[in-house]
Ligand code: SF4
């Protein structure tokens with residue numbers, strides 16, 4: 001197994017150019033998403049999906065921020081390039097019944113399109129709403145962290161195209177260290193709101209392979225504040241289902257034993273026709 | 275009436291989101307395929323249990339009805355599931371691996387066993403009557419009975435695994451309900467199977483079917499009540515909009531049909547009314563649960579608010 005590779009997306013330097021979205025579509029030959037803008041923003045892809053593997057979110061906030069040497073204030077504009085988190089405990093991979101979703105040697109999560117039968121189970125399983133089924137094609141699609149490029153020793157297309165290094169690709173351990181330094185510096189500079197998202201191996205998905213530096217609450221960017229892999233509760237779910245199955249069998253047996261004893265129930269007497 | 279999109283205004287719920295867009299993806303499963311399968315799978319599973327008990331207690335007329343219902347339910351249900359796939363021609367990929375972490379994988383194996391065994395049990399029963407008694411009939415009947423006995427195991431699993439199937443997702447109204455959903459589904463399945471057997475068996479032999487139906491209606495009503503009470507805010511999709519109407523209708527039909535089943539006795543009219551009400555009630559429950567899941571995925575409140583509360587409780 002090679003080293004675990006990952007993305008660190010530092011949204012504090014994102015300029016919203018969408019070079020990552022375009023590079024991803026070019027390299028992976030993804031269909032367009034239509035050209036409808038969200039609300040009054042520049043977001044025309046809305047959220048991640050079968051054909052949108054990088055999604056740049058635009059958040060216009062009327063909350064004022066202090067500007068050096070200026071008593072006035074400007075509105076804040078947040079931009080962030082979202083992507084599949086390549087979870088340590090990936091719900092999509094856990095629930096896939098065909099084995100189409102698998103974990104690669106880079107510790108990323110990839111769909112094998114020649115095996116996926118489009119059952120769609122992975123779609124509502126992902127706690128981040130990443131993976132989706134492509135209409136017409138019938139199969140599930142999502143970011144592969146450019147598995148093919150990685151196999152060839154290249155960095156993913158989005159990271160390559162990002163002009164500000166907002167998207168950084170590398171060994172996950174190194175990225176985590178770099179991110180800690182970056183967030184410490186931003187905070188020292190007075191950006192108290194800077195925080196990391198998805199970097200901790202102790203979170204509900206065991207840590208994300210693609211994590212973020214955010215300047216506001218995760219939900220503002222369309223991210224769940226405390227995602228948990230659904231399969232964590234699977235043993236408990238089976239226990240409750242087992243109890244229900246047993247109760248059901250018991251109730252049916254009861255119905256027959258009681259029903260068989262009813263006086264007017266002659267048919268339960270042995271000797272019915274075969 | 276608030277039904278779609280951000281049903282809970284952000285200010286009122288006190289949470290923030292990205293333009294009110296959902297955080298998770300809604301389930302891709304279609305109507306009527308998926309909810310009809312949930313109904314048929316449940317009906318098939320409980321019919322198998324009934325067929326086993328009817329066979330053991332010597333109620334052969336009821337056993338035959340239940341065998342046929344079990345086989346038909348599993349076969350049509352499996353066909354609906356295959357049609358639901360994005361790539362139906364690849365449906366056999368379901369049996370490519372056995373994955374304990376995937377309820378759909380486990381369920382595919384359960385359903386494969388249930389449909390094979392129930393088909394064997396039913397066809398042995400049907401062809402047994404046609405063969406001359408001296409021929410292979412006893413052998414065939416024994417094989418059919420063995421298959422039938424095995425459905426005593428696969429039946430209850432078929433009727434309840436579907437609750438794990440929907441609960442093992444990020445959909446709040448499903449996942450948070452993983453304790454009650456198996457009982458709701460088991461009750462709904464008993465009501466459904468009891469109803470079919472009541473309608474398709476001479477009334478003199480259908481007393482156990484009426485009892486199964488009445489018990490099922492009681493279990494379903496109790497489980498549904500407990501579930502909605504315990505879920506609190508996350509349970510709102512079961513009470514509001516289209517899902518709420520479906521669940522409310524299901525509640526009335528099931529309770530009414532269950533009461534009728536308990537008093538129907540050999541009355542033709544009451545049996546018909548009860549059987550139809552319970553069938554419609556079970557179908558409404560399945561459509562309602564699917565729709566509630568979709569509504570709870572479409573509204574970011576159900577994803578974000580409970581997670582925020584969890585975070586603030588932890589800190
Ligand atoms: S973010 Fe979703 S699609 Fe990506 S690995 Fe995690 S569960 Fe799978």
Ligand code: SF4
Nearest residue numbers: 096116117119120122
């Ligand atoms: S849609 Fe494809 S990738 Fe997703 S769970 Fe089904 S088989 Fe697996």
